[in-house]
Amino acid sequence: MTPHVLTRSLDRSATIFLVVVAGLGVLIPLSNLLLPAGSALQVPTYLVALFGKYACYAILALSIDLIWGYCGILSLGHGAFFALGGYAMGMYLMRQIGSRGVYGNPILPDFMVFLNYPALPWYWHGFDMFWFAALMVILVPGLLAFCFGWLAFRSRVTGVYLSIITQAMTYALLLAFFRNDFGFGGNNGLTDFKDILGFNVQADGTRAALFALSCLALIVAFLICRAVVTSKLGKVLIAIRDAESRTRFLGYRVESYKLFVFTLSACMAGVAGALYVPQVGIINPSEFAPGNSIEAVIWVAVGGRGTLVGAALGAVVVNYAKTYFTSGPLAPYWLFMLGALFILVTLLLPKGIVGTFNAWRESRKATEKANAESAALEDGVGEPKPAE
Amino acid sequence: MSVMEGRTTSALLYLDGVHVSFDGFHAINNLSLTLEPGEMRAIIGPNGAGKTTMMDIITGKTKPDEGTVLFDGMTDLTRLDETHIAELGIGRKFQKPTVFESQTIEDNLLLALNVDHSVRGTLFWRGSRDESERIDRVLETIRLTDARNRLAGSLSHGQKQWLEIGMLLAQDPKLLLVDEPVAGMTDVETHQTAELLKEINKEKTVMVVEHDMTFVRELGVKVTCLHEGTVLAEGTIDQVSSNERVVEVYLGR
Ligand SMILES: Nc1ncnc2c1ncn2[C@@H]1O[C@H](COP(=O)(O)OP(=O)(O)O)[C@@H](O)[C@H]1O
Ligand SMILES: [Mg+2]
Numbered sequence: 001m002t003p004h005v006l007t008r009s010l011d012r013s014a015t016i017f018l019v020v021v022a023g024l025g026v027l028i029p030l031s032n033l034l035l036p037a038g039s040a041l042q043v044p045t046y047l048v049a050l051f052g053k054y055a056c057y058a059i060l061a062l063s064i065d066l067i068w069g070y071c072g073i074l075s076l077g078h079g080a081f082f083a084l085g086g087y088a089m090g091m092y093l094m095r096q097i098g099s100r101g102v103y104g105n106p107i108l109p110d111f112m113v114f115l116n117y118p119a120l121p122w123y124w125h126g127f128d129m130f131w132f133a134a135l136m137v138i139l140v141p142g143l144l145a146f147c148f149g150w151l152a153f154r155s156r157v158t159g160v161y162l163s164i165i166t167q168a169m170t171y172a173l174l175l176a177f178f179r180n181d182f183g184f185g186g187n188n189g190l191t192d193f194k195d196i197l198g199f200n201v202q203a204d205g206t207r208a209a210l211f212a213l214s215c216l217a218l219i220v221a222f223l224i225c226r227a228v229v230t231s232k233l234g235k236v237l238i239a240i241r242d243a244e245s246r247t248r249f250l251g252y253r254v255e256s257y258k259l260f261v262f263t264l265s266a267c268m269a270g271v272a273g274a275l276y277v278p279q280v281g282i283i284n285p286s287e288f289a290p291g292n293s294i295e296a297v298i299w300v301a302v303g304g305r306g307t308l309v310g311a312a313l314g315a316v317v318v319n320y321a322k323t324y325f326t327s328g329p330l331a332p333y334w335l336f337m338l339g340a341l342f343i344l345v346t347l348l349l350p351k352g353i354v355g356t357f358n359a360w361r362e363s364r365k366a367t368e369k370a371n372a373e374s375a376a377l378e379d380g381v382g383e384p385k386p387a388e
Numbered sequence: 389m390s391v392m393e394g395r396t397t398s399a400l401l402y403l404d405g406v407h408v409s410f411d412g413f414h415a416i417n418n419l420s421l422t423l424e425p426g427e428m429r430a431i432i433g434p435n436g437a438g439k440t441t442m443m444d445i446i447t448g449k450t451k452p453d454e455g456t457v458l459f460d461g462m463t464d465l466t467r468l469d470e471t472h473i474a475e476l477g478i479g480r481k482f483q484k485p486t487v488f489e490s491q492t493i494e495d496n497l498l499l500a501l502n503v504d505h506s507v508r509g510t511l512f513w514r515g516s517r518d519e520s521e522r523i524d525r526v527l528e529t530i531r532l533t534d535a536r537n538r539l540a541g542s543l544s545h546g547q548k549q550w551l552e553i554g555m556l557l558a559q560d561p562k563l564l565l566v567d568e569p570v571a572g573m574t575d576v577e578t579h580q581t582a583e584l585l586k587e588i589n590k591e592k593t594v595m596v597v598e599h600d601m602t603f604v605r606e607l608g609v610k611v612t613c614l615h616e617g618t619v620l621a622e623g624t625i626d627q628v629s630s631n632e633r634v635v636e637v638y639l640g641r
Contacts, residue, residue, distance in 0.1 A: 243488060250555070
């Protein structure tokens with residue numbers, strides 16, 4: 001009985017999630033564009049951009065939950081895939097600037113002119129075309145994850161060792177992207193974007209559209225994750241998470257499964273980063289900071305690992321708190337608060353918000369059922385059956 | 389896969405001169421043992437004799453330092469990994485019952501079925517009638533039909549042992565390695581397990597490790613006694629249990 005109820009309740013939370021995201025994705029842009037500025041129900045543009053950022057974080061959180069919550073792979077370097085997707089989009093946006101840059105060079109972005117680049121580096125070619133950049137948004141993080149995972153999972157690197165090397169990976173990329181001669185704008189990164197697909201990135205309409213697209217991407221990412229975890233493959237992932245070596249003895253090639261979800265997850269993180277960059281207007285090496293990846297894992301832990309909905313919720317809740325606190329007098333203490341939050345959740349709510357809620361509802365249903373059964377039993381005893 | 393030129397032995401499982409040491413401690417010493425197709429063999433021996441380590445070697449978990457391990461007379465198991473060996477048709481029940489606790493009993497069996505285990509196969513898997521019938525039959529055999537939707541973690545120790553035997557049945561291997569199947573079982577359950585293994589042995593080759601002498605006696609098969617990683621005695625249970633060295637090992641000098 002239990003799993004049946006469980007599936008149904010999960011279905012319900014999934015439905016609620018989809019309705020809420022789709023509703024916000026439509027209503028917020030409409031309110032922003034159609035209602036007069038300053039009216040009580042009008043969502044100001046800066047909030048649209050902020051919510052768009054949250055949606056991107058929610059996609060990143062889903063991608064982490066897919067591998068951590070369902071397959072037990074704790075990546076502390078997922079920010080790297082997010083940032084790579086962001087850089088791919090940033091490169092497209094840079095090339096859209098064209099001769100409108102400070103130096104007016106039609107081909108070279110400003111930082112290249114400033115650093116005396118004679119010509120466009122080979123790896124910047126093609127990024128003037130949106131389709132190419134969009135492909136790279138998925139391919140580059142996917143390829144890195146595939147190579148990294150191929151090496152790590154085949155050598156059976158697991159647990160804390162895997163977490164450490166993912167940190168090392170994002171740190172190495174941080175150092176590389178900081179270098180001016182690496183060709184991605186060094187410390188300053190890529191910024192001063194003008195337009196995307198011909199639309200001004202600063203315009204209200206573009207921002208509203210980007211927000212709506214981020215919600216759409218969140219919905220698609222959620223549906224993909226859900227399809228994966230509810231398939232038989234999802235059962236294998238959970239088996240690997242709970243008893244990896246047992247799974248091998250049943251004849252499953254564990255490393256292939258890990259490689260598949262890890263790569264899929266990295267591609268999703270890349271898409272999140274690509275949607276993030278035009279909305280915040282900049283991408284720089286600090287996105288590779290190891291702390292960012294750890295923060296993203298905390299979102300998932302807070303929301304509820306292995307619940308998908310919880311991961312997305314956790315990303316929004318923690319980032320809302322971050323926005324709130326870092327804009328006030330408590331700003332210098334945010335990292336301490338985040339750390340404290342993580343410790344509190346680990347100790348008091350190990351299943352996270354959604355996980356705890358699900359468990360509570362399960363147990364309430366079970367008691368109700370037990371009560372109903374015992375009541376029925378008493379009825380049967382108390383009232384003698386009428387003679388036939 | 390490493391397939392040798394032709395068969396070299398009629399045995400389904402052939403171990404010869406196998407050595408394994410862990411940091412200088414010789415867990416398996418010059419171990420030689422053969423299992424004919426269709427045979428059931430009971431392995432006894434005091435704790436630390438190397439019984440579980442021997443199963444680790446056969447299933448690819450531990451690589452021997454020396455020696456030959458052949459399956460079906462042709463396949464060198466020492467060169468293959470756990471997944472590959474499982475695919476060849478060697479199934480294993482662990483000493484400590486290992487089931488997927490957060491999944492239902494039915495899902496545990498579903499995961500064990502010997503169907504397409506590739507990423508693509510499981511991603512696009514659609515249940516078939518044949519599969520659910522097989523699961524139903526196994527549930528019937530291990531007497532867990534009514535519990536099919538319960539989480540495996542909620543089972544008693546003895547039921548987990550049975551579920552793991554059920555997973556072996558679902559896996560449908562040629563050779564079953566069963567490590568201490570009756571630990572934690574009542575006398576009745578122990579008897580039922582012996583009956584079940586005898587039933588399974590009608591079609592499969594089985595190797596059972598067990599301490600419980602009543603159980604081993606009930607199986608009524610050839611017994612091998614291991615001690616310090618090597619074969620001490622082999623024969624019927626009466627021959628083995630009257631062997632002086634076996635008595636010495638079990639009762640202490
Ligand atoms: N991975 C390992 N590392 C070190 N020692 C081990 C390992 N596996 C088994 N041993 C040792 O090898 C010996 C045989 O163990 P085992 O095969 O479990 O015995 P049995 O199953 O017969 O009780 C024991 O002394 C055990 O401590
Ligand atoms: Mg043992």
